[in-house]
Amino acid sequence: MKLLIDIGNTATKIACSDNESFYFLGRLFNKDISEKTLLEFLNIEKVDSIYLSSVAPHIQKKVEAIVKKKYGVNPISISTRVETNIKIKIDNRHELGVDLLCDLEAAYQEYGPKTVVVDFGTATKILFIDDQGVFKSCAIFLGYEKSKSILASSTELLPDVKNKLIKPISECHNTIDVIDSSAYYSQLFSVKGIIEEYEKEVGYTLKRVLTGGNAKDFIGILGRDNYDEYLLLKGLLILSERKE
Numbered sequence: 001m002k003l004l005i006d007i008g009n010t011a012t013k014i015a016c017s018d019n020e021s022f023y024f025l026g027r028l029f030n031k032d033i034s035e036k037t038l039l040e041f042l043n044i045e046k047v048d049s050i051y052l053s054s055v056a057p058h059i060q061k062k063v064e065a066i067v068k069k070k071y072g073v074n075p076i077s078i079s080t081r082v083e084t085n086i087k088i089k090i091d092n093r094h095e096l097g098v099d100l101l102c103d104l105e106a107a108y109q110e111y112g113p114k115t116v117v118v119d120f121g122t123a124t125k126i127l128f129i130d131d132q133g134v135f136k137s138c139a140i141f142l143g144y145e146k147s148k149s150i151l152a153s154s155t156e157l158l159p160d161v162k163n164k165l166i167k168p169i170s171e172c173h174n175t176i177d178v179i180d181s182s183a184y185y186s187q188l189f190s191v192k193g194i195i196e197e198y199e200k201e202v203g204y205t206l207k208r209v210l211t212g213g214n215a216k217d218f219i220g221i222l223g224r225d226n227y228d229e230y231l232l233l234k235g236l237l238i239l240s241e242r243k244e
Helices: 035-041 057-071 098-111 144-154 175-202 231-242
Strands: 002-007 011-017 022-029 049-054 115-120 123-129 134-142 207-211 225-227
Touching: 002 057, 002 231, 011 231, 022 035, 022 231, 035 057, 049 057, 049 098, 049 231, 098 115, 098 123, 098 134, 098 207, 098 231, 115 175, 115 231, 123 175, 134 175, 144 175, 207 231
Parallel strands: 002 049, 115 207, 207 225
Antiparallel strands: 002 011, 011 022, 115 123, 123 134
């Protein structure tokens, strides 16, 4: 059995694969990670290999120590040097986060060229795969939930707002509704606008693949969209096979 661990800025997701099937095991906020909480997800008796995608080195060290202690296997961290099917044409390949590399590899294999991946995480990332299957451009900006927490922490009078039912802007009559709806529509129209700009510049329509912790709030409203909750972990599985 192969263990797959994606360590993001906010949360860690865990899956496994027996080379025939993919199984999602769970998601844990990084602030809650301890040996006790992590082991609750790791109900697999035998693991032969462990692969990680990480953008949080301090959490990675903690997770690696826990899984190595349980299974006696040294975790392998996927790097941007790994061989990929998708072509990467950016100024410095090593500036590309391994999380985005996993997204791109899985998206290209499952959805092909003329695709944008919208990863709604701590930051929102829009990854453009052109008609030749080449990644050479992306957009990155503040994520949906993070934008609200930064607004609250940077001002004295505005509250920290958690997700609730989004109201139309014209029906927001109090501070909490205004902040939540404004953050939501700002995120939505930023994503829509950037995708439309890509399509205008390249001259063809693009498939949309939505993923990430905040993606569920935007499913079905971007047009031609596909929701793939485990896209990054699927990409990690694909890239792990290149390491063996």
